[in-house]
Amino acid sequence: MTDPLIRIADALDRLSPPTPPAADPLAHPAYVWRGDTLTAARDFAGLPLDQLRNIDLQKTALVDNLERLASGSAAHDALLWGARGTGKSALVKSAVAHIQASGGNLALIEVVTTRLETLPTLFAAIASVPRAFVLFIDDLGFDAAGDARALRSMLQGGAEARPANARLIVTSNRRHLVPRDIAEQESAINPRDAVDDQLALADRFGLSLGFHVIDQDSYLAIVQGYTDAYGLPFDPVEAVGWATRRGSRSGRVAWHYIVDLAGRNGRSLR
Secondary structure (H helix, E strand, O other): OOOHHHHHHHHHHHHOOOOOOOOOOOOOOEEEEOOOOEEEOOOOOOOOHHHOOOOHHHHHHHHHHHHHHHHOOOOOOEEEEEOOOOOHHHHHHHHHHHHHHOOOOEEEEEEOHHHHHHHHHHHHHHOOOOOEEEEEEOOOOOOOHHHHHHHHHHHOOOOOOOOOOEEEEEEEOOOOOOOOOHHHHHHOOOHHHHHHHHHOOHHHOOEEEEEOOOOHHHHHHHHHHHHHHHOOOOOHHHHHHHHHHHOOOOHHHHHHHHHHHHHHOOOOOO
């Protein structure tokens, strides 16, 4: 008869299986970090850079920065901020894929925003790897300045910052990552202290790129770029109608329209 303690231990193992082995940090173009193990990302592929319209200055700045990182030169941590759906996340993935296609020794690691406290463990895991890494934190935002202090130290100022072969690339709808509250400044004994605390994290990014709401002509240019790339019919009136019903013009809205258009035409976007 099996010992009851052994059966209990076996049952617990089945409920909580062992952590899978970490993916080889030299073998894949992109990874996901969920707090304990580096996992290879499935089907990583960025859009061609020329399909990202009306953000040429941002494209040039980010690609140049990541090329320096891939070559072992000095490079900035970067903050991509601004209006929703304007191509911030798409540009990060496209820039990394572009550099990889050009032979750059660079990989992307997407860091889950709820596990930022485990970043030191990730830093230790990749510090000695002979490869450059983009640590991608998507859609980051904090409810209060105090929540951001740990990340501030990891960027600059802490005793153990991120390794030389890695830079953080963060996207956010907020320029300063934390909300600006006039009432809080008014209640502070020294209002400047409150302002400095709110801005301290955003100031640690050497490269800050803004993305802004687009006009109708820019929206239609994005739509036409997609229709040309996928061989779909371009109907500006219909495309504008789609954006009007959504109440927004952005690259994301344009892509949603293209998905609908492709589906109605019996086409795949793979």
